[in-house]
Amino acid sequence: MKQATLPFNLGPIVSSAHLASGESPALSEFEFGLILASHAFHRWMVRAMAAAGVADLSALDVLVMHTIQHRDKPKRLADICLVLNVEDTHVVTYAIKKLERAGLAKGKKVGKEKFVEITAKGARACQAYREIREQLLVRAVKSSGQGEQSLSGAAAMLRALSGDYDQAARAAASL
Numbered sequence: 001m002k003q004a005t006l007p008f009n010l011g012p013i014v015s016s017a018h019l020a021s022g023e024s025p026a027l028s029e030f031e032f033g034l035i036l037a038s039h040a041f042h043r044w045m046v047r048a049m050a051a052a053g054v055a056d057l058s059a060l061d062v063l064v065m066h067t068i069q070h071r072d073k074p075k076r077l078a079d080i081c082l083v084l085n086v087e088d089t090h091v092v093t094y095a096i097k098k099l100e101r102a103g104l105a106k107g108k109k110v111g112k113e114k115f116v117e118i119t120a121k122g123a124r125a126c127q128a129y130r131e132i133r134e135q136l137l138v139r140a141v142k143s144s145g146q147g148e149q150s151l152s153g154a155a156a157m158l159r160a161l162s163g164d165y166d167q168a169a170r171a172a173a174s175l
Contacts, residue, residue, distance in 0.1 A: 030161075044137070052128035054104065060086075062129075064095040065118070068105050069126045074115035085162065 012029035014020040020028035042059035049055075049062045057065070067080050081092050096116050099105035104122035107114050118126070141151070 048129055048132050048136070049125065051132050052125050054102070054125045057098070057102075058095070060084075060091060061095045061098055064092055065099055065104055065122060066126060066129075068096075068099070068116050069118045069123060072118070072123075074108065074110075074117040076113055076115055080116070085166075 012020055012025045013032060014025070014028040015032045015035060016028065019031075022028075045059045045062040046057065049057050049065075063084055064080060067083055068075055070083075077089060077092060077096065080096075081087070081089050084092070086092050096105060096107070099122065100107060100116075103119055104125060105116050106119050107116050109115075
């Protein structure tokens with residue numbers, strides 16, 4: 001199949017041309033891809049959890065629930081925030097309260113600290129989400145030719161770049 005030739009160069013696909021005109025147009029292109037992927041990922045989490053039988057959760061609520069479920073042991077608020085790289089603890093506190101009201105998580109005091117753990121209902125919801133994820137997402141990603149090694153490499157790159165963005169955010173806060 002012959003590829004069409006355009007009479008002009010589109011350049012990188014970005015959301016903000018004024019940012020792409022600097023020293024790294026590729027970074028602007030990456031950021032636009034990250035914007036699209038993050039919104040799609042958030043939409044996916046909310047809809048997959050609704051399909052699993054738990055509606056009315058935000059993407060952060062779903063992330064907090066999965067983090068609480070991780071390794072099936074109670075978590076402190078500070079640990080959840082650290083794992084998810086969330087600076088505003090009040091939004092995670094609100095998510096935990098929402099999950100507790102829904103019967104998906106429960107809090108308990110250990111000394112002066114509050115720990116949160118998943119309930120049986122929450123564990124069933126996480127399992128249903130996992131099954132839906134396997135059927136709808138994992139199969140689609142595998143059929144698109146994305147191998148485990150390339151996904152792992154992309155994940156490593158995103159983790160490394162998150163450090164660059166965090167450092168830049170700290171520097172910007174002091175300007």
